Amino acid sequence: MDREPDSVSPDKEAAPALTFLGATGTVTGSKYLFSAGSKKILIDCGLFQGFKQLRLRNWEALPIEPREIDAVILTHAHLDHSGYLPLLVRDGFAGKVYSTPATRDLCRILLPDSGYLQEEDAEYANRHHFSKHAPALPLYTREDAERSLHSFRTVEFGKAFDLGEGLTFQFLPAGHLLGAALTSLQFNGTSLLFSGDLGRPNDLLMAPPSVIRKTDYLVIESTYGDRSHDPADPQKILAEIINRTAARGGVVVIPAFAVGRAQTLLYAIHLLKEAKAIPDLPVFLNSPMAIEATGLYYEHLGEHRLNEAQCRAMVRTAHLVHSVEESKRVNALRDPMILISASGMATGGRVLHHLKTFAPDERNTIVFAGYQAGGTRGAAMAAGAKTIKIHGEYIPIRAEVIVLDQFSAHADADEILDWLGRFAVPPKETFITHGEPEAADALRHRIEEKVRWRCRVPDYLESVELG
Incomplete structure (x- = not known):
């Protein structure tokens, strides 16, 4: 000892x-x-x-x-x-x-x-x-x-x-x-x-x-x-959300906790693409912290369910966005895509810039894949807020907003x-x-x-x- x-x-x-x-x-x-x-x-x-x-x-x-x-x-x-x-x-x-x-x-x-x-x-x-x-x-x-x-x-x-x-x-x-x-x-x-x-x-x-x-x-x-968490299959629900949003020409924005939730979502999307349950849309992981954390799954095999090949597939699911300039270029895209970015309760980070861009458009969908603490922007949006304040500016929420607690x-x-x-x-x-x-x-x-x-x-x- x-x-x-x-x-x-x-x-x-x-x-x-x-x-x-x-x-x-x-x-x-x-x-x-x-x-x-x-x-x-x-x-x-x-x-x-x-x-x-x-x-x-x-x-x-x-x-x-x-x-x-x-x-x-x-x-x-x-x-x-x-x-x-x-x-x-x-x-x-x-x-x-x-x-x-x-x-x-x-x-x-x-x-x-x-x-x-x-x-x-x-x-x-x-x-x-x-x-x-x-x-x-x-x-x-x-x-x-x-x-x-x-x-x-x-x-x-x-x-x-x-x-x-x-x-x-x-x-x-x-x-x-x-x-x-x-x-x-x-x-x-x-x-x-x-x-x-x-x-x-x-x-x-x-x-x-x-x-x-x-x-x-x-x-x-x-x-x-x-x-209690909804017993419905979270991957099936996520597929329905992605397909519905893509059909109307929209973007799926997922504010995700950079450590844990982002990796679960990446692996779920990999499985959906592998099963051809969703179209082969571009997926962007826009969080330097989430990118680094994803690499740690290789270093701690045995602490989770994935083997090395599955870790590799999880990482390859997304285009990794490292720089602010790359983030701005992603924000300028308008074709259907899946955009995962931190933070998970929309309290800070790059996801705020994506919400400012995509939340006002009714073709898009904002998916919260975890608990939203009271007083956060995520909790306000989950409760049906019509506007949220970001960087001193009130942003209208016209996008579809979904809380997917099954991924908690x-x-x-x-x-x-x-x-x-x-x-x-x-x-x-x-x-x-x-x-x-x-x-x-x-x-x-x-x-x-x-x-x-x-x-x-x-x-x-x-x-x-x-x-």
Whole structure:
């Protein structure tokens, strides 16, 4: 077992405690502070996204000094779980960030890109004078993000790692995304399991989450805690959308999460073309981050369902758009095509320029292939908004808008209950997080009714002792 030296003698009288610094009342901002003895460990370090009052929390100081945190453990790489790391390091955190190798590799792509986009958005706002701030500033820079990457240390799935003072942790595959991990902490005989984002049993790319038999305490996500995914075949529905749009001479624009969802869509489109279920339309992947992430599937064979030949076919499905100039040329095309671009909730990135161009035309279709957090442009469009504000300008939405949750990488309520049903022993308490209020409370109710476990939906900044 790996071990790092103890820096402080343990306080054996202190009961372990868990403080919820994010992912309460929202699907974003995942941060959980675990305190045991003299140790303070942050599990996940995510950005708040969506509603402005949530995003403003990113600018507020944490209720704990970053330099007081001994280590960060990441369940996976998505920005709502990792995107606050550059700020944490910039503001004084000097410990290690522990992750699986694939999570580290994805963060090397995601975090610098996040810093770059924030710098770019601030510069664009200043140049076009549509920000209320003078000047508009990025939350953090690409340089901040690159500096934070030096803090990473990888731990393989299934390997117990000793943090000192009787505190160990272990990663187990969670499905959902390359490198995504169920994270189990052990402290002097007490166990605490974090689901992170729980994958699905029959995902197109990822294997199902690991079976867990017991833990003393459980923190479970509830993104889809109040609903079930449509059982209809997502590839069949996607084919119908593409064929319908192409028949009217339109463009299919898919705002997609660059890591995970973009690759699933590419592989699904490859299968549809191979089966001749859709015409051989040009497909463009316009996201440098998604392009880099797609290459990682070769490097982590065995963590997903695809073999090397299938990875190659996935990559070859699309024309890869690297530069801004290429992006502008794609935006000028008007013939039927499929355009996949980040971000998945239309909160930033190149997809905004594509929406400005293609959303006003009724021949086109905008397909959201995943969860749309409240307060995002994606959520507004999914709810039927007639206009959305992009770069200070209101853009009319005349294109057909479709939400295709069947491609979600999150377990739905039924799948979560099935996963919980494999526990041999109920946890002492289950904390339901990472969901909108309705979803979290609905999952609480279902767990209490179906398996009769003790549950609670914690509040923001609430702290509980784990006896």
